[in-house]
Amino acid sequence: MGDSPRLTILVGSLRVGSFNQPAAQVAADHLAGKAVVSWPDLSSVPFFNQDGEALGDPSSVLTMKEAVCASQTVLFFTPEYNSGIPAVTKNAVDWLSRPFGNSCLTDRIVGVAAVGPSSSGA
Numbered sequence: 776m777g778d779s780p781r782l783t784i785l786v787g788s789l790r791v792g793s794f795n796q797p798a799a800q801v802a803a804d805h806l807a808g809k810a811v812v813s814w815p816d817l818s819s820v821p822f823f824n825q826d827g828e829a830l831g832d833p834s835s836v837l838t839m840k841e842a843v844c845a846s847q848t849v850l851f852f853t854p855e856y857n858s859g860i861p862a863v864t865k866n867a868v869d870w871l872s873r874p875f876g877n878s879c880l881t882d883r884i885v886g887v888a889a890v891g892p893s894s895s896g897a
Contacts, residue, residue, distance in 0.1 A: 781846040782806060783813045785839070787853030787864030794890040795852040802850065802888075813842035822862075823869035836870050843871055844879040851887045 784803060788795045803812045819835040821827070832840065843849055853864040872878045 780810045780848065781813070782810045782848045782850060783815065783842045783846040785815065785817060785849065785851050785864075785867050787817065787851060787861050787867065789818050789863055790854075793854065794892065795854055795888075798888060798890045799850075799852040802852075810848075813846065815839040815842050817863050817867055820863075820866060820870065823866055823873075828873060832870070839867065840871065840879050843883065846883065848884040848886070849880065851885070853887065853889055854891055855889055 784799050786793070786795050786799050799814070803814065806812055815838050816835070817839070820839060821833055821835070827833075851864060851867075853860055855861075868880075871880050
């Protein structure tokens with residue numbers, strides 16, 4: 776699978792009963808054998824802080840960035856919290872958009888899927 780497309784899945788929910796975790800798993804299962812899928816754990820990614828960034832990206836951030844930089848496509852699975860995106864999703868975007876002008880999201884196909892129990896949410 777050396778020349779297979781690469782995809783990174785990022786799940787913006789840390790909740791054990793998340794609807795987005797199983798949806799992401801369905802996507803990963805569907806893509807098995809068709810793409811190399813990376814799925815970094817966002818639970819260990821610290822809140823973005825530019826002062827901390829100046830000291831160097833933490834290992835969990837480096838792992839996430841390396842997965843995204845190696846991928847052609849990034850797929851976020853995220854819930855909706857109070858008509859907005861949760862902190863986990865926003866924090867991942869904050870780290871991935873850095874450094875300014877050299878984001879690993881540049882030139883990637885990025886998709887967002889939102890799964891929730893309400894017909895009016897997500």
